[in-house]
Amino acid sequence: MTVALLSPEWLDVRAKLGADLPARPGATARVQTVVAKTPTGDVAFVETYQDGRVVGAAMGLDDSADFTVNLTYPDFLAVARGEVEVHTGFMQGRVKVVGNMAALMALVPVTRSDEYAAARAELARRSDV
Numbered sequence: 001m002t003v004a005l006l007s008p009e010w011l012d013v014r015a016k017l018g019a020d021l022p023a024r025p026g027a028t029a030r031v032q033t034v035v036a037k038t039p040t041g042d043v044a045f046v047e048t049y050q051d052g053r054v055v056g057a058a059m060g061l062d063d064s065a066d067f068t069v070n071l072t073y074p075d076f077l078a079v080a081r082g083e084v085e086v087h088t089g090f091m092q093g094r095v096k097v098v099g100n101m102a103a104l105m106a107l108v109p110v111t112r113s114d115e116y117a118a119a120r121a122e123l124a125r126r127s128d129v
Contacts (some may be wrong), residue, residue, distance in 0.1 A: 005080065005127050006035060006043045011057050013126055017119040018047065018054025027052040027110045029103035032065035038073045052110045067099030080129045082120055086111060 003009040028051055034044045046065055048056035069086060071079070075094045078084040087108065089095035097104055110116055 001126075003127050005129055006038060006040075006045070006076075008059050010123075010127050011045050011059060014123050015047065015054050015057035017123055018049075018057075021053050021110060021113070021115050021119065024052030024110055024113075027106050029066040029100070029107055030062065030064060031103075031107070032062055032068040034061075034068060034070045035076045036070065036072050038076075049107060049110065065099065066103035067097055067101070070096040070098065077129060080120070080124055080127075082117065082124065 003013055028049055030046060030048045032044060032046045034042060036042050043059075044061045045057065045059050046062040047054050071089065071094065075084070075089055079086055079089065079095075084092075084094070086095055090097055
């Protein structure tokens, strides 16, 4: 079954895949992502990582997020397909990050892991990217 990208069902699949990532002590943060100019307007979601695993996810904005990742829909698609890493997009100026940079850096080992890449690929397979 295919889920619509950036839908609540998509976020549920993403959270379940993220819950199975290996533990990485200290990789803890609340991450808000805002995707601008999607076909249905701007979309926001929040994920909570605890020691490298996703322990919560919800659609919408959250003022208590440690940092916010802002990107356009085309750049989000590139990230979702594994064509660009968030960190590479940040260095290229395609992705904007606002907030606690130490929290962002704590998650780098997670997002650069083979397990995260496999989870991202599985999510792409299950969604309409």
